[in-house]
Structure formats: structure tokens, C-alpha cells
Amino acid sequence: MVANIAIAVLLALCVLSTAICCLALILVKDVFNRMHYLAPVTSFSVLALLAAVALQNGWSQGTIKTILILLVLFLVNAVLTHATARAARVRQFGHWLPHPKEHILGAPHGPSSQL
Amino acid sequence: MLVLQATILIFVAITATAVVFTRQPVRQVVGLSFYGIILGLLFFILQAPDVALSQITIGAVALPLMFMLSLAKIRRDAEERKRREESEHRREAA
Amino acid sequence: MNAWLMGADVLLFTLVPCGIAVFRGNAIERLVALEMAGIVQTILLVFLAEAFHRPSTYDLALAMALLTFGGGLVFARFLERWL
């Protein structure tokens, strides 16, 4: 009984966070702001989902596969966001390094500098 | 269960129409990829996981890659033709 | 009607904002929405596999998680290079 309630709460958290992030996707205007909303889904939502699956099934095939899903999404989504942001900057400015007028802390200046 | 089936069928109809009405090819490919996602869900909800897995694997990487390669090729050919026409035009003018 | 099926119902409707975003704006904005839809679908497939009591269909969610990255990367690489 307690386990069922815990599962329901975890699932509600997962669904709610996903829904908020999806809504933010159309409410926020700038692309670079939009990309941030991919991160909570891949970390928090999937973590809540993993907890719910583990509570429901114990140590089983489903739990192991959900752990793998969490690992893949968590590690790879950051890189995917980075690649997308780079593509957006390349399309906007022609290169992805900071514009001379931009002042980004710790970033090299100009398209000529090497990374 | 019934809610799921009805909703996903309506989604498929709306998404397919939206893909058809997208005019620019690159944007259309993105829409098509989304349509593939919805279609995979439809197959799974109608209890056909084998077909859904086929749809997911094909629609995720292979299909967009083919479309993007074709679009890149078309764009390259168009650029080349334009450049050739320009150079011929210049030669005629000289 | 268990909690998983209800969660799947609600999650299905969170695909609506993703769908609206996929069909609006320029190519990169659409791409971000597509990546979001892929992640939501991964979660949704886990929900459905658990709701149908078929543990072997967790494979679909795992395949989706592995392949969303490839799909997003295809678009990102081609949009920044050639199209």
C-alpha cells in the first residue's frame, strides 16, 4: 500500500516535470533558452521514473534497462544540446566562437583563435 | 486504453497533415521525423511492438540521414549550376 | 486502470506542445522541439511497457534513448554544414 502511494507520487513528479518542461518549450522565445528545458527531463524526470520502476519491480530486467536508459540520456543529452547550440550559432554568425562584441567569461575571442 | 488509442489516432492525422503543409524541405524533414515518433507510438499502443521497433530504428537515424544527404546534393548541384551560368554570362559580356 | 496507464495518458498530451513547436519557427527551433519529443517518447515507452505488463518491450525505450542522439546529431551536423 505504502509502496503503491510512493509509486504514484514518483510517477506524478515525473509526469509533472516533463509537462512543465514541454510547456516551457513553446512559452520561451529564444532557441538558446529553450534548450535548457531538455536537461530537467533527462535528469530529474528519468530519475523519478527509475525510482518508480525499481519500487514496482525490484531488481529485474526492467529496472536494469531503465538504469541504462537513465545513463544514456543523462550522459548524451548534454552533448546533443551542445551540438545543437553550436549548429544554431554557426547558422546565426557563420562560426560558433564568441563574437568580438560578446563578452563570455572564460571564452576565447574571435573566429581566428583555435579551440 | 481507449483514451490512448483515440488520442494517438487523432495525433497521427494532425501531424501527417502538418507535415504535408510544411513548404520548406529541411523543416519538412524535421516534421517527418516527429511524425515517425508519433507513428512508432501508435504501433506500440496498438500492441505491435515489433513494428514499432522497426519504425523507431529506421525513423531515428537512417531516414533523416538519407533525406539530408539528398538535400545537400540538390543544393550543391543548384549552386554549381548557378556558378556556371554566372561565369558563362561574364564570358559573353567580355 | 493503473497509475502507469494514467501517467501515459497525461504524458501523451505533453507531446502536444512539442508538436506545436516542431511545426513553428526556423529549422533549429524545430530541431530542439524534436529532441524534446524523442526524450518524452523514451519516457512514454517505459510507462507503456510497464502498463501493459510486458517487460521485454523495455527494449523499445532503450533503442529510442540510444538513437535519439544519432538522429539529433544528423540534423545538427547537416544544419551547421550544408543546409
Add this chain to the structure above:
Amino acid sequence: MNRRVRRWFFLICACAIFGLFVSAVRQMPTFGHYRGPYGDILNRETVYERHITDVVTAVNFDWRGIDTLGEESILFLSVIGTLVLLRKPSSEVNDSHDENDTADKRKGREIPLPSAATRVATLGLVGPLVVFGLYIVAHGHLTPGGGFQGGVILATAPLLVYLAGDLKSFKRIANHETVQIGEALGLLGFLILGLPGMIRGGAYLRNVLPLGTSGHVFSGGMIAPINVCTGVAVSAGLVAVTYVFLEHTLETRLRGRR
């Protein structure tokens, strides 16, 4: 035919097709009510007779294996057709491409290398993807999936290597001759696997291997070897098609970089 005539023509045709469509839909069986006898029989018999837990795979590779052989040949033929259509005419090979290279180096059109993070993550994902593809192929008779799905996942691995910006490595992994030989071997293996059944006096593609315990990896008789052959053929075919596409589209553009 001007715009107005065309619109009327379309409207009349659309109305006619809509009428046919409605009449067709009215005669369909109601949603979710399956009327044929075969589905029920298969659902009842498959696990007991063939020791396979995934009925779809059993239907594809056992009950109607010869149809699947036909489908596989269709795939093979379409890949061959694509390879023939996109082969390079010899006159194009030594064409001067200097103009293209300079065009690519125009401002705003430089080819950026993928960043280190993308390369590491992509190449790190190749190994898990190969393992997952092999798992899907090997467990075709137990879980959803099989030769086709697993083959596509396996073919995605070299594509990821290309997406990491390493066209050279892609060409080394997916050596064109090797890939073509692999595709042919996949189809040949399927064809040969049908023969033992005939030698033992039965029909083509008849099961000759022990059936094993249902639910184990080594069960289902001939389905696992046939799945492996299909996986090899599908992945090799997909890689071959992508290879010729890439060669046709991007080869000349990349010459300046290497």
C-alpha cells in the same frame, strides 16, 4: 487547364474518392475485432509447437519463412539497384573540383570540425550500440525485434562514426567491397539454411534443429541462425547505400579538408 478548371476537377475527383472511402470503411470489421481464424490458432500453438515466445518472429521466420525470403530478396535487389544507379561514371572522377573547395571556404561556409565533446560522446556510443544491436538480433525469438531491427541498429554504428566527422574511419570500417560481400553472404546464408530441410525429406526451410526450452536463447530451432543472416544482410545493405550516397554527395566537398 487554368487554375479554376483544375480546382473543379480536383473537387469532383475528391468527392468521388471520398464516397468510395466511406463505403469501404463501412464494410470494415469493427475496431479491435479480428475475424480471421489464423491469429487465434497461431496464438495458441506457437509456444507449444515451436518454443518461441514472440509470435510475430515465429510467423515471419518459421510459419511463412519463404515469404520473408522474398522480402529479403526485394531488399537485396533494391540495394543493388541503388548501387548501380549511383555508381560513378568514369568521366566524373578526375573532374576539377578546385572551384568547389574555394566555394566551401567562402565566409560563412567553412566546414567546422565537430568539437571534442561531440567526438568523444559519439565514438563512445558506438560500442554500446553494437552490443545492443547484437542483443536485438540474437534475441529475435524472445523479444520484439529480430534480424531487421537489429541490423538497422548495427548499421547505425558506422553512421555515428561518420557523424563524428571521421569520414576516413567510416570508410575503413565500412570498406565498400567487404560490405557488399557481407550483404551477398547474408542472403546466401538464408538460402542455404533452407536446404537441410529438403535433404531430410521435408519442405524448403523446414526446421531441422532441436527446439530447446521456450524462453531460452538457444530455442526455436532455425529462427536464430536465419535472424543472424537477415541481420548481416540488412546492416550491410544499409551501410552500402549510405556509402554510395555519401560518396556521391560529399566526397568532393571534403577534399579540401583532408
